[in-house]
Amino acid sequence: MTSADITKLILRTAMKDRAAFDQLYRSTSAKLFGVCLRILNNRAEAEEALQEVFFKIWTKADRFAVSELSPITWLVAVARHHAIDRVRSRHPAALELDVALGAADPAPDPEKSVLAASQKAQIDRCLDELDTERRMAVRGAYLDSLSYAELAARHDVPLNTMRTWLRRSLMKLKDCLER
């Protein structure tokens, strides 16, 4: 399914075309479930989150048309931000447990992707220009949705130092991507 196909499905979903919505679900739910599972690290919660995510996609598909994002980026952003909001509003005890689970799972990332390989290669090259620890902090923040507090604990630095690190790293990343 190409980016243009997904765009059509989202636009038809905005017009409340249920068949298009079903097809969109069939084509993208595995990716978005992967996002929820990775961030929430809990199957039951990820299933609940996925339902919420597609509820939002049905009700807010028209926002996509004015968002200027590419379709997969928009869908992933809806899923990521919903899952991150859930994680951030969890009870602190649950949070600590998940940090432990997350820290124990540095599994290599499967590179199966609907995104252009060249874009992936470019961001990887730019991440490689950062120190190893900072690179890991950026990836951990994006993929596992670690907060500043969790990142600081994981890398054993004060929270403010982590904030400075990450902000500088992001700006370096931006400069590199725009070169």
Added chain:
Amino acid sequence: MTPADEYEREPDGDDALAAEYVLGVLQAVERQEAARRIDSDTEFRRLVTQWEERLAPLSASYAERNPPASVKQALDRRLFADEPRDRPALSRLWRSLALWRGLAAAATVALALFIAVSVLRPPVETQPVRFVASLAAPGSDVRYLAVYDVAHNRVGLSHVSGPRASNRDFELWIIKPGSAPVSLGIIPVGATVHLPSEKAGGLPDQGAALAISLEPAGGSPTGQPTGPVVAAGDLRKI
């Protein structure tokens, strides 16, 4: 981290905040505040959009995992519970009706093609043709998504944001290059509405656009837009 590093100026401001929001490192309260700004602050929204695209390639590392069928079933119950279901007899009837309609339509198309070919006209396009336009304008929070369905001669409009003033109406116009705007009518109030588009005169040309103007209740008295254009956008074929 070297001491010299500590004195390096720390990047701050909205660009860094947008990056932190997209990355996901902010706390719940900070995230809510950022989300509010995305809705209300165009410049901040643009920064967030840029960071979403910038970091999006990282999401290639999210493995695809098939969700259980129960998720879609629960979702359908929640979204479409009001729609008729569990009426197999009726649904069979509808299916057979749809089939007959389909056959009738196919027969009509075949006839139309036969006539077209027999009078040496170019073949009729049988695929439904749709155009889409995202309607917005600087300085206005009125946003609509328009889908122009040529086959069914109608324009579907989805209201994204922006209320209309009381005693005023939104009027939809189609503008073809080199021609005066043609009114497609007053936009009815509602989240998803349709307007007939016969007056648009068939397929939009290259470079055609839709626009929405703010008019007195009942529509423009002159037949041309009289109020400000609150949203506009180019029609793109999909």
